[in-house]
Amino acid sequence: DQQVKQNSPSLSVQEGRISILNCDYTNSMFDYFLWYKKYPAEGPTFLISISSIKDKNEDGRFTVFLNKSAKHLSLHIVPSQPGDSAVYFCAASAYTGTASKLTFGTGTRLQVTL
Amino acid sequence: ETGVTQTPRHLVMGMTNKKSLKCEQHLGHNAMYWYKQSAKKPLELMFVYNFKEQTENNSVPSRFSPECPNSSHLFLHLHTLQPEDSALYLCASSQDTRGTEAFFGQGTRLTVV
Numbered sequence: 001d002q003q004v005k006q007n008s009p010s011l012s013v014q015e016g017r018i019s020i021l022n023c024d025y026t027n028s029m030f031d032y033f034l035w036y037k038k039y040p041a042e043g044p045t046f047l048i049s050i051s052s053i054k055d056k057n058e059d060g061r062f063t064v065f066l067n068k069s070a071k072h073l074s075l076h077i078v079p080s081q082p083g084d085s086a087v088y089f090c091a092a093s094a095y096t097g098t099a100s101k102l103t104f105g106t107g108t109r110l111q112v113t114l
Numbered sequence: 115e116t117g118v119t120q121t122p123r124h125l126v127m128g129m130t131n132k133k134s135l136k137c138e139q140h141l142g143h144n145a146m147y148w149y150k151q152s153a154k155k156p157l158e159l160m161f162v163y164n165f166k167e168q169t170e171n172n173s174v175p176s177r178f179s180p181e182c183p184n185s186s187h188l189f190l191h192l193h194t195l196q197p198e199d200s201a202l203y204l205c206a207s208s209q210d211t212r213g214t215e216a217f218f219g220q221g222t223r224l225t226v227v
Binding site (some may be wrong): 002004034036041042043044045046049089091095096098099100101102103104105106107 | 118120145154155156157158159162164169170204206208211212215216217218219220221
């Protein structure tokens with residue numbers, strides 16, 4: 001059973017517009033959420049994160065929103081640029097007592113078109 | 115030079131072979147991880163090491179054997195693998211195991227024939 005779900009495998013957005021990537025989770029023990037970006041032939045790169053005590057975190061063009069009651073988070077990219085085209089992974093973290101374990105979604109492929 | 119380096123980038127091995135994947139981090143982190151990414155599946159955590167000690171084994175078959183000689187190096191020894199073990203193996207590191215921001219290497223694309 002997937003605890004972190006990204007239901008949209010792909011998304012296409014025009015350059016300059018807003019990209020919204022969504023993520024749902026089921027485990028209420030998750031206390032930290034992250035977004036990673038992955039280009040082909042590279043490992044995932046950390047993008048932005050949010051603690052469960054917040055509902056919004058902003059870093060330049062990237063904003064992550066967390067709705068704990070709905071167990072939903074989203075990543076907004078505005079304005080979208082062609083270099084943003086990549087696969088975006090949502091991840092959630094829960095501390096097990098020995099380590100923080102990251103659980104990843106399956107990813108959403110974002111294509112920013114000219 | 116990237117913070118987390120993995121070698122080799124690609125590996126093809128037979129089911130009776132023994133091979134090792136290597137990971138090195140230059141970030142001064144104390145925690146290192148092995149993840150597996152199979153086609154159309156999310157990244158799966160395999161092992162966690164903190165200060166060279168294994169703290170998590172996520173029910174990984176014994177044909178995968180990790181080794182962490184120091185906080186900067188992590189190996190994954192492979193033997194008698196199955197074709198279904200073909201996947202992208204990613205190494206990551208973080209400041210400690212309580213930290214959640216993990217930095218990933220580029221991965222080793224493994225094909226078992």
